[in-house]
């Protein structure tokens with residue numbers, strides 16, 4: 064039963080929700096099966112959903128989502144529960160979880176670091192490494208694993224300044240991380256978080272603390288051996304405390320690789336299912352980059368302006384299988400009116416990105432993969448927000464878009480890929496269960512066939528008068544808050 068002050072809000076029935084959690088249904092399926100039909104039939108834009116042991120207000124409307132995301136003072140991030148093991152690991156002093164002055168200071172610093180440059184050469188070189196690994200495989204490739212390894216090496220080499228070498232080796236650090244996250248996600252503890260206080264998981268707590276120590280060691284090494292990476296840049300700022308540096312290191316590790324891995328898996332899945340779309344994306348890439356695989360692409364060639372169709376495919380993949388299904392909970396700092404809904408002070412609210420991306424009132428055929436919708440004028444008004452909105456939207460959105468374009472461009476020039484005959488994903492993409500609102504394709508096998516001879520096509524550059532993403536990347540932050548930049 065929801066608290067008294069929230070009972071006026073429409074609520075999704077609790078028993079089907081409980082049953083859905085107990086039988087391990089993934090978030091995307093739960094939203095499509097229970098949350099969206101309820102809101103559509105009742106004509107509601109805001110609903111109460113029981114999630115992770117409590118009732119939370121879900122925003123399902125794009126305009127209301129904008130209102131919430133734009134006002135960081137009225138809707139600060141909720142302070143995480145002390146008993147939560149996820150937050151014991153991630154910490155609360157990072158850019159992701161802090162508020163007020165502490166957040167503002169870090170936001171300026173991290174934006175500056177992301178805006179300084181896009182590491183195209185690193186992305187391309189890692190993509191070539193992955194392509195060589197895939198080329199040696201005789202059978203299908205478990206693509207979601209390699210997406211994760213690629214994304215981790217990208218974050219490791221360019222942001223954390225540490226080579227995890229995840230694509231080449233079964234890194235122990237990474238195994239520890241995956242093990243800890245899997246244990247934190249024990250369904251009983253996720254559904255009933257109070258169990259953490261009644262039956263504390265001492266062994267897991269020790270494992271988490273040991274992993275945190277490993278991150279601390281990376282930080283200490285970085286102080287001694289600075290590099291050309293974002294952590295070194297942050298270390299130079301005297302205003303950053305040790306705690307903030309530690310929490311940001313772990314946050315960037317997690318936020319930077321699981322999200323991008325989900326996006327890359329989804330993109331490659333839809334290109335595999337739709338050979339016509341894959342062919343068109345390949346034609347565009349060959350036209351712009353040519354077929355000489357020894358010539359690495361420049362930032363201009365990999366911009367959204369140069370590769371509009373590939374960019375539309377990436378945007379559509381980010382819409383249809385949104386890597387983060389909803390934002391970190393916010394808390395209303397005072398009573399507030401959101402549209403027609405009265406929200407009491409201290410209410411927990413989240414923007415349900417996945418639901419907004421699948422709302423038939425906003426998107427035609429929301430469950431179909433149609434990149435062309437992002438080539439039409441005015442698509443920005445449809446409600447696309449995979450990177451969230453407003454001042455706290457993802458600071459790495461350009462980084463993530465270039466990372467995907469670089470990898471896809473290398474693979475489109477070298478391979479054709481498809482789903483194996485017996486793929487469990489033949490009819491629809493199956494994600495893994497994640498209590499952290501991540502949408503990650505699970506056990507996605509793909510078969511890659513090397514393209515023997517590609518036709519040479521002329522090199523293309525942005526047409527006269529067109530602006531390249533490279534230039535826009537150096538514009539100040541305020542201008543980048545518009546989603547169409549990515």
Ligand code: HEM
Nearest residue numbers: 158159318319322323326386390391450451455457459463
């Ligand atoms: C396709 C890839 C990605 C997606 C879809 C994505 C999505 C998001 C979303 C939805 C948020 C808002 C969260 C909230 O307000 O609760 C966010 C914030 C954030 N993301 Fe990303 N992200 C991606 C890649 C990355 C990468 C590569 C990094 C870093 C290496 C990163 C670092 C962050 C950080 C630090 C924040 C917190 C910003 C703040 O609160 O001011 N993200 N991201």
